[in-house]
Amino acid sequence: MNTENEPAKRRGRRPGGQDTRTALIEAARTVFRESGYEGATVRTIATRAGVDAAMVNHWFGSKENLFAQAVLQLPFDPQELIATLLEGEVEHLGERIVRTFLTRWDETEGGVFPALVRSVAGHEQAGDVLKDFFLKQVFSRIVAKLNVDDKEFRATLCASQLIGMGMVRYVARFEPFATTDIETVVAAVAPNLQRYITGEIS
Amino acid sequence: MNTENEPAKRRGRRPGGQDTRTALIEAARTVFRESGYEGATVRTIATRAGVDAAMVNHWFGSKENLFAQAVLQLPFDPQELIATLLEGEVEHLGERIVRTFLTRWDETEGGVFPALVRSVAGHEQAGDVLKDFFLKQVFSRIVAKLNVDDKEFRATLCASQLIGMGMVRYVARFEPFATTDIETVVAAVAPNLQRYITGEIS
Structure with a gap:
């Protein structure tokens, strides 16, 4: 029952979890806006999100794909x-x-x-x-x-x-x-x- | 000779002169940018240019025409x-x-x-x-x-x-x-x- 609302189990930042993905998307929006596409680096975005740069690859595969999902x-x-x-x-x-x-x-x-x-x-x-x-x-x-x-x-x-x-x-x-x-x-x-x-x- | 460069005679703001026109255009750019077309008034633009509002009519005929010449x-x-x-x-x-x-x-x-x-x-x-x-x-x-x-x-x-x-x-x-x-x-x-x-x- 009510499987879509399991706050107790689902909340709290966990490395590699959906929270990491959300944090990366938010960080990416800021960094792309501030630095433009070429200027933005995977490292800067990951640092701002407070996660390891490997998480970008894990969740998005590439900077291009992160850009597409976060900004576009x-x-x-x-x-x-x-x-x-x-x-x-x-x-x-x-x-x-x-x-x-x-x-x-x-x-x-x-x-x-x-x-x-x-x-x-x-x-x-x-x-x-x-x-x-x-x-x-x-x-x-x-x-x-x-x-x-x-x-x-x-x-x-x-x-x-x-x-x-x-x-x-x-x-x-x-x-x-x-x-x-x-x-x-x-x-x-x-x-x-x-x-x-x-x-x-x- | 050199009639295009008569700085001594041509310079200095004169009411109703080309300087007024230039000042109005510069003021209009700022005010239109800050307030949008509807929000910008002839009075505000004239005040910012330091000239009488009647000068807008004299030089541009209307706010619309001032907008066209200043912004567009x-x-x-x-x-x-x-x-x-x-x-x-x-x-x-x-x-x-x-x-x-x-x-x-x-x-x-x-x-x-x-x-x-x-x-x-x-x-x-x-x-x-x-x-x-x-x-x-x-x-x-x-x-x-x-x-x-x-x-x-x-x-x-x-x-x-x-x-x-x-x-x-x-x-x-x-x-x-x-x-x-x-x-x-x-x-x-x-x-x-x-x-x-x-x-x-x-």
Whole structure:
């Protein structure tokens, strides 16, 4: 009975336990915001969380994955995400990308997208965090797998639309965009993203 | 000779002179950043500039126009801008919009677009300044003149692409987007903006 609420047994920090994972995520958010993606080290994050650096590997596998889960609140590893997105038909890739991001971000009221923008706007490493995620981890990897020209330009065009979508829906909260249901936004935005991925852009 | 450099005659603040205009622009940038568009008053801006509030009217005509010139660094009144953009063929509206913004922002290395994003990300009035400009002053006015459905949704979709373009080119500086020549960007982005304005979006 009531197995989801066993505070007596589950509470208290235990090395390697869920508390460690939570502490690492909280520490990661702070460190990534302060130092940017490149500047943040696994060691600094672990120290701030008060745990051994090996715990980062144990729980997240890599700094990249910790970043994805802590800052972008993606429920998966970027590499897995790319693999999943690329599984279906190429001509519906734009649709799958828009739906995946909206669904995940909507669940967490934009996740930390607003914090991400704030960190980008307020720091020397302006753009590093956004660049690493949207470009290096997501769109550059997607276009790399496709038979298209101007891969890097296409990746940045895609990033411009996805970041703009995040700005308008979660940061600036323009109505009606901010509260329009996901499928209506997908119908409106996905064909534009698709054109950037596989369409004629010159 | 050397008429452009007559410091002895030209310097010193004079009521109603160019110095007043400059002081108002500087004060406006600070006040809009601190208080957002709605919160900023002509009186507060004039007080901070150390001039009479009537000078705002004299130099800028309105708070809206002061905002456009100080914060967005547009060389014209938003209403004039809309009128000009709407002059040509509707099917090339997206092209004219992208080219106009890129040209102006490129001349000033993004103008204050990065500062605008910073102000949006860091304040309670998050989004007010961006919303007032991109939505109320620009895109809502454009779609209002057109024979299209879902006007307000279209306006927000347009804003998402234009803001995303500004983020990638001037704030996050994703390459190659950040340094690609204007006409190449226009060719890539304008058809997407055009679809948001007049295309099938559902």
